Amino acid sequence: MIVAVDGPAAAGKGTLACRLAERLGFSYMDTGLLYRAVALAVLRRGVSPRNGEAVVDAAHGVHAAALADPMLRSEVVGQMASQVAVIPAVRAILLSCQRRFASCPPKGGAVMDGRDIGTVVCPHAECKFFVTANLAVRARRRVNELRERGMSAIESQVLAKMHERDQRDQERVIALLRPAEDAFILDTSEMNPDVALSIALTYVAQKVAASI
């Protein structure tokens, strides 16, 4: 079984996807980390995200060990990830890796967390969620997250950057951020993570029951 969890930054999809995987005994893949790994390689090489050839070269050089780098979680890398993600050749390189994982997960099933899982990577996923929340709530959550990690953050700046990233992810010509037609929309603006998990688990159980 494949569970797709898509949505914008800081909507709560990472937390939900991780906890779903744990509860279902499935393998979890954070596909954003792949884009972040390419972005970090691009930053370290000092190449422009507009230089498609150099970015593709960096994408070919990314391997599993790069996914453990703590720098991947930084805001700068997140912004760059959204820029390299508009390049079709980069998406193609990462697509095959995501599909391989989804079709042959180490555990019984896969929970895939991303932007285009339900629409492009795994359009046949049995269960699809689109997790969202309003921009102000997401910016607040990200600020709290950064401060908990000991980093300073100015809410208005985080909000502006998040808005910019949303727009880029929603307007790119390929694999844009949007809910799949058959996705369950989960708005977490006024919902705590436990409630979101419980709603999602009920939906997965309904899907499993319907497939028997």
Ligand code: DC
């Ligand atoms: O989920 P995240 O914040 O780690 O993702 C970082 C960027 O990577 C995001 O702004 C867009 C891109 N991305 C993507 O285009 N497709 C995915 N499946 C996952 C992430």
